[in-house]
Amino acid sequence: MAEVEVERRSGAARLQDAGALADRFVDNIETVVHGKRPEIQLVLAALACGGHVLFEDVPGTAKTVLARAIAQSIEGATPARIQCTPDLQPTDVTGLSVFDQRVRDFEFRPGPIFANVVLVDEVNRAMPKTQSALLEAMAERQVTVDGVTRQLPDPFLLLATENPIEHEGTFPLPEAQLDRFFLKTALGYPGEEEELRIIYDQRDGHPLKHLAPVVTVQEVQRLQDAVADVYVDPLVGRWIVQLVRATREHEHVAIGASVRGSLALERAVRAWALLSGRDYVTPADVEELFLPVLGHRLVFTPSALAEARRLGWTQALADFRRDCLRIAPPPALLDDEPLS
Numbered sequence: 001m002a003e004v005e006v007e008r009r010s011g012a013a014r015l016q017d018a019g020a021l022a023d024r025f026v027d028n029i030e031t032v033v034h035g036k037r038p039e040i041q042l043v044l045a046a047l048a049c050g051g052h053v054l055f056e057d058v059p060g061t062a063k064t065v066l067a068r069a070i071a072q073s074i075e076g077a078t079p080a081r082i083q084c085t086p087d088l089q090p091t092d093v094t095g096l097s098v099f100d101q102r103v104r105d106f107e108f109r110p111g112p113i114f115a116n117v118v119l120v121d122e123v124n125r126a127m128p129k130t131q132s133a134l135l136e137a138m139a140e141r142q143v144t145v146d147g148v149t150r151q152l153p154d155p156f157l158l159l160a161t162e163n164p165i166e167h168e169g170t171f172p173l174p175e176a177q178l179d180r181f182f183l184k185t186a187l188g189y190p191g192e193e194e195e196l197r198i199i200y201d202q203r204d205g206h207p208l209k210h211l212a213p214v215v216t217v218q219e220v221q222r223l224q225d226a227v228a229d230v231y232v233d234p235l236v237g238r239w240i241v242q243l244v245r246a247t248r249e250h251e252h253v254a255i256g257a258s259v260r261g262s263l264a265l266e267r268a269v270r271a272w273a274l275l276s277g278r279d280y281v282t283p284a285d286v287e288e289l290f291l292p293v294l295g296h297r298l299v300f301t302p303s304a305l306a307e308a309r310r311l312g313w314t315q316a317l318a319d320f321r322r323d324c325l326r327i328a329p330p331p332a333l334l335d336d337e338p339l340s
């Protein structure tokens with residue numbers, strides 16, 4: 001009994017610590033990325049789950065600034081940026097062994113993927129061979145070159161961008177690859193007040209120049225560990241599964257979200273709750289994260305795609321979410337529903 005009590009209390013203390021450091025982390029990033037707290041929280045939720053993020057976004061919405069701000073907020077963390085082009089080779093990402101004349105031996109030159117926060121710009125412009133090397137490294141957190149496997153640093157967060165405007169001459173990521181991204185989101189334009197603040201902020205250079213670290217690598221690991229301590233009510237847990245199953249039943253969907261989708265949603269909502277300063281998940285968390293976690297894991301039917309193009313993707317996805325919530329209503333509402 002006493003042991004259980006101690007364990008419970010230390011779990012609560014761990015959660016409290018993690019909540020405080022998450023706050024510090026988000027606050028620090030918010031000093032350089034304005035008006036995007038939920039989006040920052042979402043990206044840090046991915047980091048807390050060891051997942052990676054895909055941005056489908058217009059240019060100039062602070063994605064580069066966000067990636068650098070995350071790296072600069074973590075003491076000793078290294079940032080890297082990879083610009084994808086059709087001639088980018090897998091070894092340009094992973095690194096390669098080169099022969100060193102002096103020591104008459106091969107020496108490994110690590111590629112840009114060996115960094116803590118990696119921004120991969122315009123991932124859909126890379127040829128499939130390079131995309132798969134990139135995404136394999138991302139998912140496995142290791143790189144194998146010339147038969148030698150090397151671990152990527154920890155923490156490791158990859159943020160990839162796709163440009164929604166110009167799809168011409170690009171290689172769209174195959175569905176199986178998309179599933180490797182923990183979530184997909186966008187930063188989008190700031191509001192008028194925020195945009196005004198941005199121009200004032202940058203009169204004497206970019207505020208990133210002065211952004212100091214606020215968390216250590218060990219603290220990021222603690223944040224990751226604390227995700228496991230966040231409470232999910234069994235009814236909410238079951239509902240998550242029902243929601244994911246609803247994506248498979250929907251008439252507009254050819255292939256619904258996989259079990260990987262259920263796993264991701266259950267973890268994501270725990271991290272999201274933690275970053276929202278709570279030690280338990282609410283149904284609202286699940287509704288909030290449904291599209292960022294599951295949206296990119298679905299394959300819609302050709303007729304649904306045509307309809308989505310007509311309606312606009314935002315509307316089509318919102319409608320889709322509404323339908324899934326109708327098929328699998330949140331547990332808190334079950335009491336009010338007539339039994340049928």
Ligand SMILES: Nc1ncnc2c1ncn2[C@@H]1O[C@H](COP(=O)(O)OP(=O)(O)O)[C@@H](O)[C@H]1O
Nearest residue numbers: 032033034036059060061062063064065190198
């Ligand atoms: N919400 C925002 N908060 C702070 N700065 C912003 C925001 N949106 C855009 N900017 C500014 O716009 C410029 C372009 O941002 P950048 O990160 O290079 O865009 P992206 O990588 O998304 O194309 C930067 O100076 C950045 O600070």
Ligand SMILES: [Mg+2]
Nearest residue numbers: 060063064121
């Ligand atoms: Mg950029």
